[in-house]
Amino acid sequence: MSERRDFLKQATLSGAGLMAAAAALPAQAQDAHPKPYKGPHEMVKGVKIVSIHQADGAETLGVVTAKGVVDIRAVAKKMKIQSPYTLDELLQQGNAPGFYAALKAADKSGVAYLDESKITHGRLFMNPSKIVCVGLNYKAHADEVGMKHPSVPPLFNKYNNTLAAHNCILKIPSPDISYKLDYETELLIVVGKTMRNVPAAETLNYVAGYCTSNDFSSRDLQLETPSVQWMIGKTLDQYLPIGPYFVAADLVGDPNQLQLKTYVNGELRQNSNTSDFIHNTQAMLAYISKFWTLEPGDIVITGTPQGVILGYPKDKQVWLKKGDVVVSSIEKLGDLRFTLG
DSSP: OHHHHHHHHHHHHHHHHHHHHHHHSOHHHHOOOSSOOOSOOOOOOSOEEEEEEOTTSOEEEEEEETTEEEEHHHHHHHHTOOOOSSHHHHHHHOOHHHHHHHHHTHHHHOOOOBOGGGOOBOOSOSOOSOEEEEOSOBHHHHHHTTOOOOSSOOEEEOOGGGEEETTEEEOOOOTTTOOOEEOOEEEEEEEOSOBSSOOGGGGGGGEEEEEEEEOOEEHHHHHSSTTOOHHHHHOSTTOEEEOSOEEEHHHHOOTTSOEEEEEETTEEEEEEEGGGBSSOHHHHHHHHHHHSOBOTTOEEEOOOOSOOGGGSOGGGOOOOOTTOEEEEEETTTEEEEEEEO
């Protein structure tokens, strides 16, 4: 009997400890939606979205409006609206009605609009199921590095550890690991509906929106390690800054007619247009969907134009270093900024 009493006492104490531990969890860990969304999957339209890095550590949806940025999580909680809190949730669950309801309720909620210039940006994407990358996809870039135009899109991948936010400090590796650091401004495609083996002419119907991104690269790891290690050179932590916006596809129009620029410490380094794609947006998505099922929230980065450091003559290759500020700019999608630290 004494053993049984000791067991029950220990179980009670353990249960109390678990309850206390749960109470001590960060707010975002406890702040689960009470009911998962079960409605029809819908893509959003007509919005420009940012990610807000909240005081509790969460990275949540914000919508840019003429009045300021709407904090969707704050409005949804105040008005008890079943809305997604993150862009991943919005894309993957497809709860556009809940999202729109929270956006519409912003004025009535009493939640203050945020000054975009004063928010701390979070990551737009935290958990896509796939990050598919297309290499060597601009005619002039292939020419500058002395490679043939590929007959099909060359594909590789990144991982979620590479995802980084607008205005981040990108922590570069120590020089003994890598020092040939290079920028690559790229259009990022965001998948909005499940697609598999979709004809090129229909692929844009599956696109939710677009972002500015930078396929940051370690050229020495990518090209000079034994057997040529593209994966290592492309997938170190924070090697895919994205932002500042997710822009819905209907606001962007033709993705094959967008101007791209890269600045390093204010100096223009890349200046091109997606019209120089070797494989345009439709061709890339059709090709990729032959091999994998692309799911809502998956992202595809589409290659970089000429002007990368790798394309300079070897005696003029000055690699990026700590303290450099890189700005990737894409027409209609905004200027992504990050600093090497």
